[in-house]
Amino acid sequence: MTYFAPGPLSIWGAYNKHSWLPQILPACSELPCLLRAVAPFRDTATLIYLECFSSGIIPDLSHREQRHTRAKYDRSSTPLCDLIMATSTTMTQVQNIPWFTALWTLPLLYLVAKIVYNIYFHPLAKFPGPFFAKFTSIYPMMSMVRMNRIRWQHEMLEKYGSPVRVGTNELYFSDMKSWQDIYGQSSNPCPKEKVFYDMFTATGAVSILNERNKAAHARLRRLVSHAFSLKGLLQDEPMIHQKVKTLLDVVFAPAAATKEPVDIFHKLLDHYLDITTYLSFGQSFDCVSGKGTLNHDDLDAFMQTVPLQAFFPPLRRVPLKKIQDAYKALDRLIKFAEKSVKDFYDKIEKNGDDYARGTFLRNLADAVDPETGSKLTGPELVENSILFLVAGSDTTAVTSLYTIWEIGRRPDVRKKLLDEIRTTFPDPKHEPTYEETTELEYLNACIEETLRIWGPLSAGFPRVSPGKTIGDHFIPAGVQVATPAYVTCRDPKVFPNPTEYIPERWLNATSDMKNMSRPFSYGPRNCIGKHLADIGLHLTLTRLYQLYDIEIDPSMTDAMMVQKDRGVSAPWDEKLIVRPTFVHEGIGS
Template sequence: MAILHQLLGAVKDVPAWKLCVYVTLLFPLYAITMGIYNTFFHPLRNFPGPKRAALSNIWYSHAWLSGKYPHKMHALHEKYGSVVRVAPNQLSFSTSSSWKDIYTNHNNRPTFRKTGFYDADKLDPETNIVREPDPAKHSQIRNMFSQSFSPKSLLEQEPIVQGYVDLLIEQIGKYGTGKDGLEIVRWYNYCTFDIVGDLAFGEGFNAVKDGKPHFWISIILDSVYAATFIYVTKRFPWLAKLIPLLIPAHMVEHRIRHLNYGRDKIKRRINSDNKRKDFLTNVLDNHRDKISDEALSSNAQIFVIGGSETTATTLSALTYFLLRNPHTYQRLVSEITSSFTSYSQITSTAAGKLEYLGAVITETLRVYPPLPVGLPRTSPGETVDGYYIPKGVAVSTSSWAAVHDPKNFHEPWAFKPERWLDGECKEKDVREASQPFSLGPRACLGRNLAIIELRLIVCKMLYTYHLELLDSKLDWVRDSTAYLLWIKPGLRVRLYRR
């Protein structure tokens, strides 16, 4: 400390123009020195990957903000193999075994903890089920909410889900049977947002009823993009104080509005006398002394974002791939219409028995995973896929690269639900390479709810309507961009009542 004070004292006596010269000279010198170290002396120097990625975090950050990050990771794995150095201190994997090595606690191995990617920011400083890095504390949070997502609880909440699905089926019939059809991606967002909002806060947003987006839907993606922008700037500590200047003002405003609205909704839910069960019932009844209002709000907002946007993304992709594959479409429609003699028979339990529907959903989640980026973890000094990874190195499995690797799936870009049917799969795929809900103690808590929504919406929609894709030039994969979550292209569909 004494030396530091001496240096600071000396700096005070240096003229401003000299300081500028020193900084101007030292910054390139520092960058060159670090580039040489990262390239020739860093513990990851022998891992394959582009030299630009090894030199500094600039290449990785540009890839992340380009909107094509999943595709760039896939291209790297195609060129360099199953493990790639994508940043000075970061590796990406694309094998099925890497999922297990990184994300599960098998064989009593040390935990690969979450990286700074998940750190809180000043606008939302509370921990939550996604953000909490400590395994023990994360387990406590997960246990508080896990009962709400159990099959038994979700069965009790199915009438709420059914109500919104039925309203969706009614509304798309009103708006989508004309010659111009409707933009169905929006309606999927309305429905999934209403469902998870009602279950998380005890009240919906009336998006399906009103036929227009609630303002919260409109700002969620901006809020997520702002958060990912902050993540990129964290790779350059000297930019920390400039973050408020670098993020577009409207994104910051939307993020603040998003967070404040969630806090207000939680306050209303806590003070409500509504006895109907939802995601917060168990927490408020049995764990109220263990969690603050702010933490409740932070977790509820995670449920809304994760439970609405990702499910709507899967529904949108499923619709596109079905309409691009007539044989698959006809087979699924035949299975649904032959399994029910009336609309009222369609329940999550009954829909869960439809084998081909399950295969279609699983294939959609493979070919277009709703979270297409690798979820980074910090190595404790362990092996991944047979490679020893030094302590402190960030690692992840690229969900997009893994499912589009021909070593894992034959014809990986083809939409083939049959690959998930044991009696029909002629090629041997490495099915474990597709993990859209991740693995281990941090696997998606809302998986069961998502599957229920997917089954009900697809079943009821195809039982009621025939769908026609109106844009023959649309390429769903090409026209999608990704900033942690997908920004989806439009999907205009015309409906014909059966």
């Protein structure tokens, strides 16, 4: 029997011809329990040792004993004798290895043991997925670096099914039940994953997004819920109308008058930022008009620095201009937030208790938790206000951009929508109210379909299993789990032709469609800003299409609109060039 092959490749030939371990283990009841325990490995452990030896990793220090042993045991030996011989030879070699070689070998042995454990004995070993996901979590990290996370998640679940193992301790799901099991109300909930959520803080204080303690999060949710209620937000509807007017006057009217194309990407970001800064701080950035002291780049600094800082805390001290400029912008944003909140409290004290009553910021400032009697502290108010900017402006702007993109390149959809809006609101001087716009069924369907296909936050939000059944599988405690909305929104069993933009599917939406399309997530920690996004989208899009015909510029391509996932999934080229024309000559806002 060949034990020591002459080269690193020929060992596999020896293994295939003399696979003796599987033959003797089942038959030899006298073997120790330890040997029976390694039966699932087959010849793996022996192969590793032999490969290391034949490659020179483990030195051959017992030539004489090997020759003596080979002479003593020939091919007529029994399998049990072969095993005894191999074990004896191995022990002799181990005893003769110098101590420094043994120490050098320990990390290798640990690595081998870890790999074998992850392949065969890890609690997630039974779940399919990329082979190297058994040993590393590099796949999810690389998808984030490449900014294609949502498409990669879809590819994994399409290829391997649900659930799929994408990392050593990480699973993705795509079935309907997993939404409830992971994110829904439960006596045994899946808490938020620490590393991911702890990164989202500008000032170091906690917010409604990154607070992982269940009771503390419930307190924050109660404190801000009134400000985010539909009734509370509609107190600021006149301000939103004014911001829509500014957008049309500054961006669309000049382009329509000159019949020139205009890139609306950054201006739509600025538009929704103006709305959310007013709501959050009582004063607007005035980005669209260009009169403000801050702009969208200052907000973008949050997304550039905060996530990286979570993985590399000394980042602020790295002397690179781009990094230092980003931190300067982040500092401007924090100072603006702190000053705005202080100024708002000063105005209440100066102008009396009725100042700005009923507005978003006043509702936040006045909120009292009915269970604890506490209010938002100053740092909590600043941190949550910054969060509302990040979560409430870019997401709504991206939804508007993709709605305009889809409507602009689909004549049948555009005709139905324009007929609905202009028949309902024929007078261009009438600014439709939010309540009126919600009656536009086809507009509602267009927005729903945009959120389904182009949801700005559609990657799976990571949670941690407490040890429970998710979908049809029991998932041990400590395993990271997620259900990506990007994937469930493309289930062909629920959404026929899932990649096609078909607003009509929402005119008679089924319960399965609503359960699988979750652009605002699900459960007690879902997005609290749904009403804010809905108001901004309806008022902006209705007034825009009431007064303008919007054509997509021929220079725009599908590749330019592929989503780039930087947390918020926006068009890859960060542009949308359109050609607006007046519906009523000279009436642009």
